[in-house]
Every structure is written in C-alpha cells, then in structure tokens.
Amino acid sequence: MNKRTFLKNLAVTGLASSTSLKALSETIEAYEHIHPKDLAIDEDFWLKIRAGYKLKPDYINLENGYYCFIPTETLENYISHIREINYQASWYFRTVQWENKDKVAARLAATFGGSPDEVAITRNATESLDIIISGFPWKKGDEAIFAHQDYGSIKNMFELTSRRHGTVNKIVDIPLHPKTDEEIVKIYEDAITPNTKLIMVSHMINITGQILPVKKICDMAHGYGVDVMLDGAHCIAHFDFRIDELNCDYYACSLHKWLSVPLGAGLLYVKKDKINKIWPLLAPYELDHANIKNLNHIGTHPVATDLAVNDALDYFEKIGAERKEERLRYLQRYWTDKVRDLPGIHVNTPADPSRSCGIANVGISGMDPSEMAKLLLDKYKIYTVGINYAGVVGCRITPNVYTTPRELDIFVSSLKEMAKSAGAS
Known part of the structure; x- marks a missing residue:
C-alpha cells in the first residue's frame, strides 16, 4: 500500500505531518550517510532523539521492557485522535472505524510480515496468545509444550486449559547460555510425543532477553505435524525480522513495548490456513469471517489507540529498523x-x-x-x-x-x- 494514499484515506490522521515529526525527519536526513553500526555510537545523534522524549528526572529508567513510553510526536498525535473522535462521536464509530483499523492492520502486516488477512490488532500479547490457547481444538490427552522461562500468565492459561479439557502440559527448561541452536531445538524435540498438538516458544525470553532460534524450532515441529505459537511480546520494532519468514503458525506481540504505541494495542498473526482452526474467544459482530476478523472482535473499544499505531509506525520508520x-x-x-x-x-x-x-x-x-x-x-x-x-x-x-x-x-x-x-x- 502506498503510504501517501494510506494517510489520505484515513479519516483521522491527527498531526502525522506535525512540526516535530518534520524536525525528526530533517535530523535523520542529516545523518543518512552514516552506517547504522557507526551511528549507534554517535551520541550527538541520539541526544537529538532523546530530546523528543519527556524524561522523569527522579531516576534513570532502565525498565522500558514493561512499557516503552511514547515520544512526544506520538503522544501529541494520540491526544489529537482522542479529541477528534470525541468530536465525531457515534458518526466515527458507525462509518469509518473499521476501515481505518483495517488499514492500520494492513500497514502492520506490510511492515512486520504477513498478509492483511493474517494480522489483527488486539490489546496486547497476552490477549493474542490467549485467543490461540483458548480457541485451539483441544481434546482430552492432547499435549502442549512450553518452557519454565515463558511468561507467567500464559503458562497459567495452559493450566486452565488442562483443567477444562484434560490436556497435558509438558514444561521444558531453556539454558541461560546455550552453546548452539541445535541444543535448544533438541530440548523441544525431545518433549514431543504423538499426542503433542501445540508448542509455545518465546521468540525472546522476557526475563533474560535471550533470542531463541525460532525458525529452526518451527521447521522441526512441523516435521512432526505440531503447530507452533511464538510469544514475540518484546520483538517487533526491537530487532529486525519478518513474521512470515519464521514459519510459525501463530505470533503475538505487545505494540506498547518496543514500537512505543499507547497502551491498549497488540498484534496477532495467524497463518491463513490456521484461522478456521481456532474458535473465537469472543463472538465477532458478524459470524464466519473468512479472515482473522473472526478472532479478535472486542466490541466498542478505544479506537484512538488503533490510529496511534499509525503514528508510532511513522516514528519507527523515521528512526529506521x-x-x-x-x-x-x-x-x-x-x-x-x-x-x-x-x-x-x-x-x-x-x-x-x-x-x-x-x-x-x-x-x-x-x-x-x-x-x-x-x-x-x-x-x-x-x-x-x-x-x-x-x-x-x-x-x-x-x-x-x-x-x-x-x-x-x-x-x-x-x-x-x-x-x-x-x-x-
């Protein structure tokens, strides 16, 4: 999708062409000739980027992993969206809200991988993962594999699934300092049995920052006919990759982390041929969509956050992946x-x-x-x-x-x- 056309078609674009974003663009252009590895240590450049954040002076914040608070450009655009939607009120919700959300989801797909029919905006990675776990066609005795180091509430969702459906959870341990990718792949492979239906893998382990060889794990698991769900809560806009090149079946991310979207936005990717396999967590407004819309209807919600995803993508693209x-x-x-x-x-x-x-x-x-x-x-x-x-x-x-x-x-x-x-x- 042509970005100029995308912005023109959005009913509410806030301050996407604001003075601050223009200034950021000019800063980037001045350093365009410098290779990213060399620019990484150019403190003059990054001090200019720092100036675009309002930092609390009470402490040095080294806990951005929970929530990467948003830069000024995105914040001002977000506030503008809230004001405009409050002004347009029901008209906005009954006319263009879904079209605009679809366009933002399509831009996410174009940027991070997948087709527009495979990518949905949810509220966070937890919701995205829970949609898959709760909607998976479990039968009594089916097995799921995940790691001790995975996110706590998602492990609890597997436990609730076990209590409800009689499934079996097999929990593995990931070494802090693996020597090879194959060492990690083997840990998951050794846990697979004929009853294994789904493996959850952290693309990046949230408590240590270790990046796992997820494509190799997906390739291996598919050889056994097992689906793979990746928890990428910390990955999108952190390091460069494309979801559709990982060979996973399901992918989840929180956009309020490294993409710096306001709170209330996550991403769910479901491979096209797996969408109808998953039972919706909440009933869609219209039943039996042929695409991912069947899986992420949540009713009336803060649509200003959906629009702010677009502003966060503007900022991210200016900085450069x-x-x-x-x-x-x-x-x-x-x-x-x-x-x-x-x-x-x-x-x-x-x-x-x-x-x-x-x-x-x-x-x-x-x-x-x-x-x-x-x-x-x-x-x-x-x-x-x-x-x-x-x-x-x-x-x-x-x-x-x-x-x-x-x-x-x-x-x-x-x-x-x-x-x-x-x-x-």
Whole structure:
C-alpha cells in the first residue's frame, strides 16, 4: 500500500505531518550517510532523539521492557485522535472505524510480515496468545509444550486449559547460555510425543532477553505435524525480522513495548490456513469471517489507540529498523561487556551477540533480586525490576534509544559497588 494514499484515506490522521515529526525527519536526513553500526555510537545523534522524549528526572529508567513510553510526536498525535473522535462521536464509530483499523492492520502486516488477512490488532500479547490457547481444538490427552522461562500468565492459561479439557502440559527448561541452536531445538524435540498438538516458544525470553532460534524450532515441529505459537511480546520494532519468514503458525506481540504505541494495542498473526482452526474467544459482530476478523472482535473499544499505531509506525520508520536495532544492541553490550567477567556479578544473558539485543539480566551473588532492585533505586536512583524464578536470579535491564552511555556508566559503577559490598559481607 502506498503510504501517501494510506494517510489520505484515513479519516483521522491527527498531526502525522506535525512540526516535530518534520524536525525528526530533517535530523535523520542529516545523518543518512552514516552506517547504522557507526551511528549507534554517535551520541550527538541520539541526544537529538532523546530530546523528543519527556524524561522523569527522579531516576534513570532502565525498565522500558514493561512499557516503552511514547515520544512526544506520538503522544501529541494520540491526544489529537482522542479529541477528534470525541468530536465525531457515534458518526466515527458507525462509518469509518473499521476501515481505518483495517488499514492500520494492513500497514502492520506490510511492515512486520504477513498478509492483511493474517494480522489483527488486539490489546496486547497476552490477549493474542490467549485467543490461540483458548480457541485451539483441544481434546482430552492432547499435549502442549512450553518452557519454565515463558511468561507467567500464559503458562497459567495452559493450566486452565488442562483443567477444562484434560490436556497435558509438558514444561521444558531453556539454558541461560546455550552453546548452539541445535541444543535448544533438541530440548523441544525431545518433549514431543504423538499426542503433542501445540508448542509455545518465546521468540525472546522476557526475563533474560535471550533470542531463541525460532525458525529452526518451527521447521522441526512441523516435521512432526505440531503447530507452533511464538510469544514475540518484546520483538517487533526491537530487532529486525519478518513474521512470515519464521514459519510459525501463530505470533503475538505487545505494540506498547518496543514500537512505543499507547497502551491498549497488540498484534496477532495467524497463518491463513490456521484461522478456521481456532474458535473465537469472543463472538465477532458478524459470524464466519473468512479472515482473522473472526478472532479478535472486542466490541466498542478505544479506537484512538488503533490510529496511534499509525503514528508510532511513522516514528519507527523515521528512526529506521536497522538504526534502532544497532543502537539497542550497542547499549546492551556497552554495559554487559564491562561487568560480565567481574567477580560476584553474573550476567544471565548469552554473550553471543546473535542471541540477544537490547535486553539483558544481571545478578549479584548473595543478593536477592528484589533487594537489588530496591537498592538500585534508593541509593543510585536507577529504576529496574527484580526477577527470581525459572532459574533466573537478577534484575532485568532494558534501556531504550534515549538512554545514554553516561547513564549506563552510573549503572555499571553501582553494580561494582554492590558486588563489592555483598562480597565483603
């Protein structure tokens, strides 16, 4: 779809051509000649990007993984959408809301993979995954495979499914520091039996940032006739890939994370030949759609968020997928390389750069992660989150493009002090 035509056809486009977005475009153009790997370490450029965020001065925010709050351009457009929809009221809902939502979903598909008939806008990754788990045609004795390291509420959904349908859940463990892709693929393969119907795999493990070899897992599972659902909550607009090249059957993502969409938007991809296999979680307004619309009707909802997806895509495309990925990789390696081999500090994310991007997890020997997170905030004014389950003991560290090396230097210094104090005690 031609972007100019797309914007022209939207009934509410807010400030997509705002002065701030124009300024961002001019900044990008001035640095266009620099390769993304070289630009990743150009602090003059990233300070200009940082200026587009309103940052809370109370602490250094290293917990962007829960919610990547939105830059000024997207925020102002979002507010404009809310005002305009409030002005248009029922007229908007009864005329163009679905057409506009379809166009935004089609743009998501064009950007991240899949056809418009395979991609839907949901409210978050949890909803997307639950739609598949709850709607899967389970029979008593069917087996599902997932990992201890997967997201808690989704594991609970499999448990509820087991209680309801009599299915069996087989739970595997993913090593923190795998040596090869084949080591991980074999873990899932060894759990497969003739009763296995669905495997859930985290594209990126949310508590450590480890990227799994999901295409190899999908290829292997399909050889046994098993469907694969990928939890990509942290992946879209974090590192570059296309969903339809992963050979998965189902894919889920939260767009309020690395795409920086306002809260209330997620993505669900269902391979075209699998759509009719899944029973809708909520009844659609019209029954028996031939496409993914059969699966994600939620009634009247905050449509301004749907429109803001378009603004977030504008911003993301201006920054550039490769530029953003290289910056996030650089920031993660900037601090992990400084502490990975220090006594008393253990990094719970693989050293191999192909197995991670912007997220990493670090712990201090003898220190509970909740205590570690509290000390980081109280003493060092660094906000993060403690993780202590599934063999992962440490704090998850998630910088964003606006984070500076100077802030990470403060974090590294705090880790060294805390490790020294913990060792002395």
